[in-house]
Amino acid sequence: MPSLPKCQLLGFLVGVLLAGGAIAADTASDDAGQTFRAYDARPCREGSIIECGEVRVPLDWHHPSTGDGSVVFARYPATNPDTRKGTVFLHSGVWSFFSSVRAPQIDLNRQAHALHQRLNGEYDLVMWTPRGRGTPGISVPGTLSCFEDSIDMSTFYWDMGIRELDNPEAPLSWDEDTLEWTHKQTADEALMFHRVQERTVISCLENAEYQEQADMLKYMGTAATVRDMVAMADAFDGPDAPIHFWGIQPGSLIGSYLQKMFPERAGRLVMDDPVDPITYNEVQGYLRWQSDIATANTSVAILEESCTSDKLADCAYPSGPPRPDMAFVAMSINLLRRDLMGWINQPVVELQNSRNRQFYDSIQKEPSVTQNWKTFEEYAKVIAGHSFWGARPVMDPDALGLRDMPIICGDALYEHDPDNKTLRADAEAVLKGSLHSVPLLMSSAFPSWRFLCHLWPIRAVERVSFSAPQDQTPVQETLVLLRKPDPWNYPRVSDADARRLWPDAHVFADLEFGQYMFDHNNCNLDLIASFLANGTVPEDGSPCANGDERRHQASHALHRKAHKSPRVL
Ligand SMILES: *[C@@H]1O[C@H](CO)[C@@H](O)[C@H](O)[C@H]1NC(C)=O
Ligand SMILES: *[C@@H]1O[C@H](CO)[C@@H](O)[C@H](O)[C@H]1NC(C)=O
Ligand SMILES: *[C@@H]1O[C@H](CO)[C@@H](O)[C@H](O)[C@H]1NC(C)=O
Numbered sequence: 001m002p003s004l005p006k007c008q009l010l011g012f013l014v015g016v017l018l019a020g021g022a023i024a025a026d027t028a029s030d031d032a033g034q035t036f037r038a039y040d041a042r043p044c045r046e047g048s049i050i051e052c053g054e055v056r057v058p059l060d061w062h063h064p065s066t067g068d069g070s071v072v073f074a075r076y077p078a079t080n081p082d083t084r085k086g087t088v089f090l091h092s093g094v095w096s097f098f099s100s101v102r103a104p105q106i107d108l109n110r111q112a113h114a115l116h117q118r119l120n121g122e123y124d125l126v127m128w129t130p131r132g133r134g135t136p137g138i139s140v141p142g143t144l145s146c147f148e149d150s151i152d153m154s155t156f157y158w159d160m161g162i163r164e165l166d167n168p169e170a171p172l173s174w175d176e177d178t179l180e181w182t183h184k185q186t187a188d189e190a191l192m193f194h195r196v197q198e199r200t201v202i203s204c205l206e207n208a209e210y211q212e213q214a215d216m217l218k219y220m221g222t223a224a225t226v227r228d229m230v231a232m233a234d235a236f237d238g239p240d241a242p243i244h245f246w247g248i249q250p251g252s253l254i255g256s257y258l259q260k261m262f263p264e265r266a267g268r269l270v271m272d273d274p275v276d277p278i279t280y281n282e283v284q285g286y287l288r289w290q291s292d293i294a295t296a297n298t299s300v301a302i303l304e305e306s307c308t309s310d311k312l313a314d315c316a317y318p319s320g321p322p323r324p325d326m327a328f329v330a331m332s333i334n335l336l337r338r339d340l341m342g343w344i345n346q347p348v349v350e351l352q353n354s355r356n357r358q359f360y361d362s363i364q365k366e367p368s369v370t371q372n373w374k375t376f377e378e379y380a381k382v383i384a385g386h387s388f389w390g391a392r393p394v395m396d397p398d399a400l401g402l403r404d405m406p407i408i409c410g411d412a413l414y415e416h417d418p419d420n421k422t423l424r425a426d427a428e429a430v431l432k433g434s435l436h437s438v439p440l441l442m443s444s445a446f447p448s449w450r451f452l453c454h455l456w457p458i459r460a461v462e463r464v465s466f467s468a469p470q471d472q473t474p475v476q477e478t479l480v481l482l483r484k485p486d487p488w489n490y491p492r493v494s495d496a497d498a499r500r501l502w503p504d505a506h507v508f509a510d511l512e513f514g515q516y517m518f519d520h521n522n523c524n525l526d527l528i529a530s531f532l533a534n535g536t537v538p539e540d541g542s543p544c545a546n547g548d549e550r551r552h553q554a555s556h557a558l559h560r561k562a563h564k565s566p567r568v569l
Helices: 006-022 104-118 150-164 187-206 208-215 222-237 249-261 277-282 285-307 326-340 347-351 354-363 376-383 405-410 421-434 495-501 522-534 551-562
Strands: 039-043 051-058 068-076 086-091 123-128 243-248 266-272 477-483 506-511
Touching: 039 068, 039 222, 051 222, 068 104, 068 222, 086 104, 086 222, 086 249, 104 123, 104 522, 123 222, 150 187, 187 421, 222 243, 222 249, 243 249, 243 522, 249 266, 249 277, 266 522, 285 326, 285 354, 285 421, 326 354, 326 376, 347 376, 354 376, 477 495, 477 522, 495 506, 506 522
Parallel strands: 086 123, 086 243, 243 266, 266 477, 477 506
Antiparallel strands: 039 051, 051 068, 068 123
16 A cells, blocks of 8 residues: 655645744635635745645635634645646545545645646646544644544443443443454444444533634535646646546545535546446435445455455456455455444454455465465455554554545535434444445445444535436536446446436446556557547547556555555555
């Protein structure tokens, strides 16, 4: 996995802090109600091409007197200011895989150079940290934290666990320090943990120490983030400039909101392995979770099935190394858990998961060609989150807070209704019913924060419905790219849904993209860059069928990194 050079992050933070006072606050209104924003940008560190900066934005776009927030961005500039054609905004969307205080230039750095070259250096490439992410005080609003540190957090969980136990005589079944469960959870324990999470939300919002942060929660959300992006486009390119955008997975939501809120501004949009915006904010979180884990489970099951075939080449994920590779498989499952599951287990629980053992054996059937892996014990350690990631990223502000819950649940169109008994019973039924439904992912499943929106009381000041009829015909050009199923793209829409959601778009399905994020192979990158440059798309209906030239390269890079430091930040 990409690891971050520490010095680069520090340099960035110091740069931003020093520049904080130097940003001009004067602004001027435009017709659309948006406001030109003064911004500041400078090389992220001495000699670097990428510039870091920040833009001041109103906390509440409809009530600017509420006060100002601050958005941190990174920009890979066009080669020549005189021939510069505009900006392409990029959004990776893989929020839950990385720390929320990850700086945008780290992700920009991954693909910016290759994309810059393919666009003939004619565009600035910009990534930014959306509201609700980022270091509080630098990004405003920044990440919500609920606890001082990991000790504060484990103490709270221990006390709440004891309080919510059905049988006060029974011991709690997680490790007091690490919060890792020591055995496979039962349905009663899932319901107990659900009550603990409910108390965590309430306590976090009531905690006076974080009151200032809590007051800002309603200003988070994707609609406000899109207004921030439009403000950046105004400032960088002028108020009427078309906005070009490439969003991956949840990042595509920014594109959907832009199409809906500013159809006149949307330029060329790449919806890369997109998610369905209607489901995103209309369907109760726990129901989305139920279907997301089933989809992820299916892609793992497909792998297992292909591994039992006679052809070895079948036994690999489309985006993974071309041969069975246990490091890659284990890491994929670990990432799925980090994204989808709201608790963690000790490796000993994995060792007792016979379904995972069976899966392991099916891939391990020809050890001579199975790369990088030795025993089931080691495999179990990695899927449990040990050795590769470190047991638990305790100092990560995400781990001390509610992760993306404030953003995603703030976007929800349904209201918070703690007194609705039917809803409560329905949520509990899903928790119980799904507990042991996806043993290939985890022996017992429980939703991560962003799927527990029925416990989250705050909604964003601006929310957008995608099922309401559109009065304006969007004029923008859209490219929709869909991948073959694998565990890196379980939030994808189906081919049929994509054609319904983006009826005028160019849709290409069954692509292999490379790993994730902006790590695309050359063929896919050419496809995306030509579209962004001038709207050109291939005549061939299934491009990049053999576009896997970077798979070898990528898997080597992955292994080098897999043996380095486990912490991302
Ligand atoms: C997960 O996959 C397994 C196949 O091994 C299957 O038996 C199970 O029904 C799947 N679960 C869901 C929820 O689809
Ligand atoms: C309670 O929740 C259920 C399930 O989401 C919903 O169908 C119902 O309309 C809600 N009842 C009220 C009174 O809002
Ligand atoms: C469109 O842009 C791509 C990438 O810069 C370039 O290779 C291609 O020739 C361009 N096509 C047209 C028709 O201008």
